[in-house]
Each structure stands twice: as structure tokens, then as C-alpha cells.
Amino acid sequence: MLLNLIRHSMDDDMKTSNVVHNRTMKRTNVKYLAIMFMGVFSVLFFAPALSATPAADINNQVEASSDSTLITTPNAAILLYHHVSSSTPASTSxxxxxxxSHMEYLETHHTVVPLEDVVSAIQNNTTLPEKAVAITFDDGYANILDNAHPILAEMDFPYTVFINPNEIGVGPQQLTWEQVVAMHNDGVVFANHTLDHLHMLNGEQEMGERTWLDTVWQNVExxxxxIADxxxxxxxxxxxxxxxxxxxxxxxxEAEGYVGFGQHSGAVGPNSDxxxxxxxxxxxPYANLATLKTKLNSLAMPVTHTTHQNPRMTQRRLTSPISLTIDSDDVRLSQVxxxxxxxPIETxxxxxxxxxxVNEMLPVGRSRVNCTAPSNTQAGRYYWYSTPFFVADEKGNYPD
Structure with a gap:
């Protein structure tokens, strides 16, 4: 049954790839302390009993809350939302x-943590709660405040909104700066999504890499x-x-000390870029909770090297196979x-x-290969890795 959910998750994740703390920290810190205490308590007093317990049903393990254990390396799933509304484009809503229902599931089965905690844990190789999840939104729509914020505030869930400063208060669907400031004062974190939501790779071929990079970096800075002002x-x-x-x-x-976030899928961990x-x-199309559960429980594939260095493609066919070097005995590669x-593609x-x-032609725009493999030690959990491809049209531009 779980393998079918994995397959359906993959299908959902591929079909439309071209579509697109102050108060909050108090409960998070309490959760961390409780998790750490229970983890140590379990190791000291119940390890013999646990080792003798028969393996539970896989589906139950996916559902089970894991508040009593910590993993030895940081691992988290980062969720991406845009609109929270029934009257906005279905593809991103x-x-x-x-x-x-997503948030209620997270409250029962996961620990929601600030995005900054995820980044810090990966950078410093420190632990995160088992099945940690960070919540993010892109574009700064007003319906985030209207429809999502009350739910998140009630559950004391931290979250991050990536905004385009030149769009704030301009479009009819956008947050105003007054609202952004109020949300920020209420513990919501805001971060950079470029000035105006441009296609950052547009013009690269026409301008040349140096001029193009100077132009887009000026936008980012x-x-x-x-945002800082x-x-x-x-x-x-x-x-x-x-x-x-x-x-x-x-x-x-990397040179400027920034952390980047994409829209390809997968958990994050010590080997993540x-x-x-x-x-x-x-x-x-990704809102189905049945398939989302598998993703929330995923593990970051420990890829230490890939032969696919640049996701921006200059042609629509791969000239050679792509190889991933995986550094973990826990990844059951025999079932990748x-x-x-x-x-499914040949491996x-x-x-x-x-x-x-990938033997077929890559589409113009965005596509990806997703690979999963089961964990040998954590029944019901799968390692997940995504390889993205970006293909420009004949004019060197990228479609929405």
C-alpha cells in the first residue's frame, strides 16, 4: 500500500511541474525539550523492550507520532504553499x-519548526526533532493573512513568507506593507523572493553570463x-x-552568504545543497493529504556527488546518463x-x-527526475532526491 502511495506521490509531483518567532518559538522550544527528555528516557529504560518488539505495520508507522525519538542527523521536510483560497488559480491554491487538514495532521504526527532552525541544523550538523517540518509560502498573497495565519497562529506554528518587495501593496491580491509589518511583529518571518518575481534565467544567453548575473544579483540585493529597511x-x-x-x-x-530554496522536491539533510x-x-495537484504524508515522512537522500552539475539545460536531450553517489548503508538501493x-525510468x-x-525529449520550462529508495532501519520511510531541469524556449526565455 505504501509503495502505491509513493508512486502516486511521484505522479502528482511530476504531472504539473511547470505549474507552479517570537510567540511561535515558545511552544517550539517546549516541544524540543519534551522530545529530548523522552528520547533519553526511551534509550535508558526501554531500549531492550523496543528491540524485541516485532515490526509494526508499515502504514501504522507512517501515521505514528514520533515525539519520543531523535534522529542522529538533521532531516526535515519543507512545505511550499502559495494561495490559501478557494477563489484563486487552482494550480497554485x-x-x-x-x-x-494539513496543519491538523502536522500537529498530530510531526513537529513544525522554524525554517531558520532547519537551516542552522544542516549548516552545523545538529539534531532536529524526528519528522521535523518547516512551512513556507511564496509571493506574499493577502489570503495567507486572511485564511492561513489564523490557523497557524492557533496552533503556534512558525512559518516563513518569501515576498517580492516591489509587489507588496501594489497588486490587489498582495499583502500591504502595514500587514507585513504587523505579521512580522506577530512572529512571522519574511524573506527574499526577488524584487518582482522575475524569471531569473531569462536573458542569460542573450546578455552573456557576466552581464546577466550582475543584473539579476542587483535585483536580489x-x-x-x-526587506531590511x-x-x-x-x-x-x-x-x-x-x-x-x-x-x-x-x-x-554561496559567495555572498545566501541560502537558496528551490521548488524541486525532497527532504533536506546534511548533504543537501x-x-x-x-x-x-x-x-x-499536490494538496492530496494521502500522498503528502509519504513526502512529509521522507528522508533526505545522502547524495555526495552528482554528474548533473547544471540544471539549466542548453539542449532538450541528455547527452549521457546521470549518476548519483549515495553515502549511506541505510538506503536500500536494490529497491530504488x-x-x-x-x-518510471530505467536505473x-x-x-x-x-x-x-532520460530517453525522451525534455519539455520547455521545468521538469525533474524524482528518485526514492526505502530506509533499511526506519520502516515505512523513503529517501527522496530530485534532479531538476530548466529548458528555455527559442528566445532564451522561460514560461510561467
Whole structure:
């Protein structure tokens, strides 16, 4: 049954890939202390009994709350939402009722943590609560305040909104700066989504890499400064609009001390690329809680090397297979599955190296290969890794 959910999750995640603390910290800190206490208590007093317990039903393990254990390396799922409304574009929206069901599930089965805690844990290789989840929104829509904020505030869930400063207070669906300041004072974190939600890779081929990079980086820095001027905060977090980036942009982020966030899927952990952290879309076609549960329980695939260095493609066919080097005996590579456009693709395993090929033409815009493999020690949980591809049209631009 769980394998079917994995397959359906993959299908959902591929079909529409071109669509797109102050008060809050108190409860989080209490949860951390309780989790740590119970984890130590379990190890000292119940380890022999646990080791003798027969394996539970896999589906029950996916559902089970794990407040009593800590994992040895940081691992988290980052959720991505846009609109929380029943009257906005379906492709990027989730109804308030469905959003509430997501949050109720998280309250029972996961620990919601600030995005900053996830980033810090990965950077410093410190622990996070078992099944940690961070909540993010892109674009700064007013319905986040109207429909999501009351639910999140009631549950004391921290969350981050990536905004375009030049759009705030301009569009009829956007938050105003007064609302942003009020939410910030209420513990909501705001971060950079560029000034105006541009396609960051547009014009790269026409302008040349150096001129293009100077242009888009000026946009990023201007957006960061405007957020700092309004809110007196500069996290240097950048969520790529449409999830689009290339190696030159990622290298610039690293050189300037920024953390980047994409829209390809997967959990995050110690081996994650800090300039392109994956997030699970959880609205539109991805709002189905049955398949989202599998993603929330996923583990970050410990990929230490990939032969696919640049997600920005200069042609629509891969010239060679892509190989991933995976550094963990806990990844059951004998049962790995990779999917492209919702369909399984051929894989090959040699030692700890996973190789896959995409034989069909890549679509203009955004696509990805998702690979999963079960954990040997955590029944019902799957390692997850996404390889994104970005293809421009004939004019060198990227579609919405």
C-alpha cells in the first residue's frame, strides 16, 4: 500500500511541474525539550523492550507520532504553499479547509519548526526533532493573512513568507506593507523572493553570463535591502521564483552568504545543497493529504556527488546518463525507483552509485527526475532526491 502511495506521490509531483518567532518559538522550544527528555528516557529504560518488539505495520508507522525519538542527523521536510483560497488559480491554491487538514495532521504526527532552525541544523550538523517540518509560502498573497495565519497562529506554528518587495501593496491580491509589518511583529518571518518575481534565467544567453548575473544579483540585493529597511531583518534567504536557477547563480549565492530554496522536491539533510534546498509543493495537484504524508515522512537522500552539475539545460536531450553517489548503508538501493513525467525510468546500481537515463525529449520550462529508495532501519520511510531541469524556449526565455 505504501509503495502505491509513493508512486502516486511521484505522479502528482511530476504531472504539473511547470505549474507552479517570537510567540511561535515558545511552544517550539517546549516541544524540543519534551522530545529530548523522552528520547533519553526511551534509550535508558526501554531500549531492550523496543528491540524485541516485532515490526509494526508499515502504514501504522507512517501515521505514528514520533515525539519520543531523535534522529542522529538533521532531516526535515519543507512545505511550499502559495494561495490559501478557494477563489484563486487552482494550480497554485489550496482551500482553507484542506490547508487546515494539513496543519491538523502536522500537529498530530510531526513537529513544525522554524525554517531558520532547519537551516542552522544542516549548516552545523545538529539534531532536529524526528519528522521535523518547516512551512513556507511564496509571493506574499493577502489570503495567507486572511485564511492561513489564523490557523497557524492557533496552533503556534512558525512559518516563513518569501515576498517580492516591489509587489507588496501594489497588486490587489498582495499583502500591504502595514500587514507585513504587523505579521512580522506577530512572529512571522519574511524573506527574499526577488524584487518582482522575475524569471531569473531569462536573458542569460542573450546578455552573456557576466552581464546577466550582475543584473539579476542587483535585483536580489535590492530586494534584500528593502526587506531590511522595512523589517530590520536580513536572513539572506532567497527562494528562486518558479524554482529556476543555474550553477552560476548558485555559486553567487554561496559567495555572498545566501541560502537558496528551490521548488524541486525532497527532504533536506546534511548533504543537501544549501544554495538549492528542495521544498515539497503542497497545494494545487499536490494538496492530496494521502500522498503528502509519504513526502512529509521522507528522508533526505545522502547524495555526495552528482554528474548533473547544471540544471539549466542548453539542449532538450541528455547527452549521457546521470549518476548519483549515495553515502549511506541505510538506503536500500536494490529497491530504488526513479520517475520522469510520472513514468518510471530505467536505473542501474553499481555499489553505491545510482545511474538513470532520460530517453525522451525534455519539455520547455521545468521538469525533474524524482528518485526514492526505502530506509533499511526506519520502516515505512523513503529517501527522496530530485534532479531538476530548466529548458528555455527559442528566445532564451522561460514560461510561467
Amino acid at each position: 489550496i482551500s482553507p479547509e484542506t490547508f487546515k 535590492s530586494a534584500e535591502q528593502k 522595512r523589517l530590520d531583518i536580513s536572513l539572506k534567504y532567497l527562494a528562486f521564483p518558479f524554482g529556476e536557477y543555474n550553477t552560476a547563480l548558485a555559486n553567487k549565492l 544549501m544554495q538549492a534546498l528542495p521544498r515539497f509543493p503542497a497545494a494545487g 525507483n526513479c520517475f520522469f513525467s510520472g513514468k 542501474n546500481i553499481e555499489g553505491n552509485v545510482l545511474t538513470f537515463s
